[in-house]
Amino acid sequence: MPLPGALLTRALVSAILLSTLLAAGGEVELPQDPLSGRHVFISKGCVRCHAIWREGGGIGPDLGKVGAGRSFTELAGVLWNHSPEMLDKMLEHKLPRPTFTSAEMASLVGFLLYLAYLDEPGDPRVGERLFREKACVRCHRLGGSGGNVGPPLDRYQRYISPLFMAQAMWNHAPRMTEQMQALGIERPVFQGREMTDLLSYVRQTAQSPMVTPVYLKPGNPQRGKELFAEKGCSRCHAIRGEGGSVGPDLGRQPLRRNLTEVAGLMWNHEPHMRQKTQELDLPLPRFAEQEMADVIAYLYFMALQGEPGDAMRGRRAFERLRCGACHAVGGVGEHIGPDMAQSQAVRHPIELATAMWNHGAVMAQWVRERDLPWPTLRGNDVDDLQRFFLSVQQQKQDP
Numbered sequence: 587m588p589l590p591g592a593l594l595t596r597a598l599v600s601a602i603l604l605s606t607l608l609a610a611g612g613e614v615e616l617p618q619d620p621l622s623g624r625h626v627f628i629s630k631g632c633v634r635c636h637a638i639w640r641e642g643g644g645i646g647p648d649l650g651k652v653g654a655g656r657s658f659t660e661l662a663g664v665l666w667n668h669s670p671e672m673l674d675k676m677l678e679h680k681l682p683r684p685t686f687t688s689a690e691m692a693s694l695v696g697f698l699l700y701l702a703y704l705d706e707p708g709d710p711r712v713g714e715r716l717f718r719e720k721a722c723v724r725c726h727r728l729g730g731s732g733g734n735v736g737p738p739l740d741r742y743q744r745y746i747s748p749l750f751m752a753q754a755m756w757n758h759a760p761r762m763t764e765q766m767q768a769l770g771i772e773r774p775v776f777q778g779r780e781m782t783d784l785l786s787y788v789r790q791t792a793q794s795p796m797v798t799p800v801y802l803k804p805g806n807p808q809r810g811k812e813l814f815a816e817k818g819c820s821r822c823h824a825i826r827g828e829g830g831s832v833g834p835d836l837g838r839q840p841l842r843r844n845l846t847e848v849a850g851l852m853w854n855h856e857p858h859m860r861q862k863t864q865e866l867d868l869p870l871p872r873f874a875e876q877e878m879a880d881v882i883a884y885l886y887f888m889a890l891q892g893e894p895g896d897a898m899r900g901r902r903a904f905e906r907l908r909c910g911a912c913h914a915v916g917g918v919g920e921h922i923g924p925d926m927a928q929s930q931a932v933r934h935p936i937e938l939a940t941a942m943w944n945h946g947a948v949m950a951q952w953v954r955e956r957d958l959p960w961p962t963l964r965g966n967d968v969d970d971l972q973r974f975f976l977s978v979q980q981q982k983q984d985p
Contacts, residue, residue, distance in 0.1 A: 623697025630684035630694070635675065645675055649698055657890050661695045662939030663963035669946040670953075670960050683947055691940040699890055708748070708779060713787025720774035722784070725765065729791040735765055743792035744800050748785035752849035753878045759856045760870070773857070776850035806876070810884025817871035819881070822862065825888055832862055837888045848882050893966060895935065900967075900974025907961035909971075912952070916978040922952070927982060932975040935968045 627633055635643040639650035676683050686694065717723055725735040732738075742751050755762070766773055814820055820829040826837035856870075863870045873881070904910065909926075910919045916927040923945075926932060931941035942949075953960055 623693040623695075626686075626690050626694045627697055630686070630690070631681060632684070632694070634681060635672075635679075645679060646672070657966075658692060658695045658699065659935045659939060659968040660965065661699055662691065662936065662943075663965075663968050665695075666939065666942050666946065667960075667962050669943065670950045673947055673950055685944045686940050688934070688937045688940045691943065692936045695936075696887075696890070708782035708784070708786030710783070710787040710790040712780075713783040713785070714791075716780055716784050717787055720784075721766075721771045722774075724769065724771060725762075728788060729793045735769070736762070739788050740792035742785065743789050744798065745785070745789075748781045748846045749849055749879055749882075750800070751785055751788070752781055752846065752853060753873050755853055756849075756856060756878070757872045759853065760860065763857065775854050778847060778850075781846045781850050805879040805883025807880070807884040807887045809876075810880035810882070810887075813877055813881050814884060817873075817877075817881070818868055819871065821866070821868060822859075825885075826891075832866070833859070836885050837891075845879075845882060848886075849878065852878075893969070895966060895969030895971070895973030897970070897973045897977040900970035900972070900977075903963075903967045903970050904974060907963070907967075908958070909961065911958070912949075915975060916982055923949075926975045927978040929975070932972055932979060935972040938972045938975075939968050 627638075633642045635645040637643060637648040637650070640648060642648075673683060675681075717728070722728075722739075723732045725733045727734060727738040728740060739751075745751065763773060765771075814825070822830045822832035824830060824835040824837065827835065829835075860870050904915065912920055912923040914921050914925045914927075917925065919925075929941070931938045950960070
């Protein structure tokens with residue numbers, strides 16, 4: 587089943603559909619194929635029940651409009667929580683229940699988490715107002731009218747993603763700031779979808795021959811990690827405690843905004859960052875082609891890793907969820923299901939979440955036969971349970 591056209595367009599425009607691959611040691615690697623989550627969504631039949639921005643099935647909720655959680659494992663927990671309801675719908679509509687490998691589950695979860703990060707089309711009417719209010723018209727010509735201080739903006743008609751314009755603004759920020767100060771223009775600040783709306787107005791108003799649209803390629807988190815170091819970002823910013831402390835730790839400050847909002851935040855904070863780099867005698871980084879998209883993809887991916895699980899919290903979650911009614915841990919408890927401390931699924935939280943989903947139908951039947959409530963996961967439960975099971979396993983192995 588092919589991907590709906592508009593969904594593919596948005597994926598290419600936004601460039602951030604991201605998958606997660608699990609390394610042999612249970613660690614999460616930066617992805618090789620940023621679009622693989624899309625293929626899982628289609629091949630496993632998810633698109634038959636769920637739409638993405640109104641394109642796809644209507645049995646379940648539109649996944650482009652609902653929140654996806656704060657981390658990979660939190661969303662995996664959401665899938666578990668709705669497992670009985672989804673099973674009923676699949677039986678009702680005679681649809682097969684898919685099973686996943688760990689890599690497929692991670693890839694699917696990554697795809698769903700990034701839907702909230704994508705840029706939906708902007709509103710050109712709002713963009714027209716912003717073009718005036720933010721004084722863009724005083725410096726830039728567009729559609730045959732406007733100022734001549736800066737370059738005309740008609741050239742940006744061919745760019746579908748506003749990130750191209752955001753990157754150009756970042757690169758020319760020092761010069762733009764000087765010109766605005768000379769003209770007594772207040773430096774604009776961008777909130778929410780404003781950059782997207784502004785580009786939509788530019789694309790609608792530009793007077794230029796028909797041009798071939800230019801899409802942004804998928805952001806490459808692996809390359810973004812390299813650029814984060816090469817551009818000197820790590821000298822001021824840490825990622826989960828590794829790096830500088832001049833600015834905030836970007837691995838522990840989740841990016842709860844879409845691609846363009848993050849670019850807008852970078853623009854808004856550029857004067858402060860430029861001041862700090864001057865104080866430290868560091869060059870302010872510049873970006874070319876895909877580089878800003880790659881760096882943002884890397885930062886967004888790292889922010890979705892979640893915090894490490896806690897074994898004590900996991901023990902409490904195990905008791906709260908009444909997992910012991912079916913499962914032993916290290917030989918202690920019931921043996922209806924596997925001993926969780928001996929299961930290979932405890933190597934990584936995503937592997938645990940995958941095993942839970944794949945066996946969800948059997949578990950749902952067993953729970954219903956005994957009139958038990960379905961255990962509802964919340965927050966960091968999957969990570970905490972994994973750490974609890976792994977800690978018992980390690981204790982059994984230690985002499």
